Amino acid sequence: MNERRIDPADGVVLRATQVAKTYAEGGLRTEVLTDATFSLQRRQSLAIVGASGSGKSTLLHILGGLDTLSAGKVEVDGRELSSLSDAERGRVRNRSLGFIYQFHHLLPEFTALENVCMPLLIRGTRIGAAREQATALLERVGLGARLGHKPSELSGGERQRCAVARALVTRPACVLGDEPTGNLDEANSAQVYALMLELQQEIGTSFVIVTHDKHLAARMDRTLVLHNGVLREVPAAT
Ligand SMILES: Nc1ncnc2c1ncn2[C@@H]1O[C@H](COP(=O)(O)OP(=O)(O)OP(=O)(O)O)[C@@H](O)[C@H]1O
Numbered sequence: 001m002n003e004r005r006i007d008p009a010d011g012v013v014l015r016a017t018q019v020a021k022t023y024a025e026g027g028l029r030t031e032v033l034t035d036a037t038f039s040l041q042r043r044q045s046l047a048i049v050g051a052s053g054s055g056k057s058t059l060l061h062i063l064g065g066l067d068t069l070s071a072g073k074v075e076v077d078g079r080e081l082s083s084l085s086d087a088e089r090g091r092v093r094n095r096s097l098g099f100i101y102q103f104h105h106l107l108p109e110f111t112a113l114e115n116v117c118m119p120l121l122i123r124g125t126r127i128g129a130a131r132e133q134a135t136a137l138l139e140r141v142g143l144g145a146r147l148g149h150k151p152s153e154l155s156g157g158e159r160q161r162c163a164v165a166r167a168l169v170t171r172p173a174c175v176l177g178d179e180p181t182g183n184l185d186e187a188n189s190a191q192v193y194a195l196m197l198e199l200q201q202e203i204g205t206s207f208v209i210v211t212h213d214k215h216l217a218a219r220m221d222r223t224l225v226l227h228n229g230v231l232r233e234v235p236a237a238t
């Protein structure tokens with residue numbers, strides 16, 4: 001039941017083709033994206049940078065099937081999101097994607113262990129196996145002694161590490177992160193990133209990370225800049 005639909009020809013896990021997005025509200029049209037085109041290979045990490053308001057979060061929401069596009073297409077693990085029913089899109093999200101947000105988005109009423117178990121339970125993993133896998137990953141991110149703590153009983157860095165564990169526990173093809181360390185200090189931020197990159201290697205996940213942090217962007221395999229609605233690749237430094 002853990003099959004992936006990776007395109008065997010090129011190992012592409014995520015592909016955006018001429019994605020455009022215009023918000024039209026109350027007679028006001030805001031053209032945010034005009035041409036976002038890229039493809040991401042398995043295990044590759046990608047930084048998306050750009051000025052505030054350039055449309056980075058909008059693009060990430062579209063890539064994750066959380067928002068609709070006005071034109072173009074997005075394929076996740078070989079499935080075009082807009083061709084799927086809501087239920088199928090939900091399944092692709094659960095099976096192929098992980099999400100990390102700037103503010104952890106952990107469920108406040110649940111413990112760290114329960115939060116990390118959640119994506120596994122949603123996909124039908126039995127509770128015993130879910131607890132085992134979630135515990136192993138929480139230990140891996142240094143939270144083995146915090147399993148029973150609720151988010152309000154964790155530090156900021158611990159919450160983000162818990163969110164990293166939650167995003168990766170399903171071993172997704174791709175993790176989408178919107179400023180995943182944006183509210184952490186430098187030391188905590190470096191620790192969370194180091195951890196994400198280690199797990200990326202171990203699990204073979206691809207990463208798309210929106211960040212303002214130049215040091216972090218430099219550690220990704222590729223960087224794309226969003227400007228005036230168009231996404232362009234920054235040539236790798238030689
Ligand atoms: N629901 C909406 N309706 C209308 N306009 C919107 C909506 N959501 C976002 N926008 C506009 O789209 C543009 C891009 O917003 P977005 O949040 O994607 O930017 P961003 O690059 O993530 O910025 P930041 O770096 O500040 O997070 C902004 O000008 C914003 O005002």
Ligand SMILES: [Mg+2]
Pocket residue numbers: 056057058178
């Ligand atoms: Mg944003």
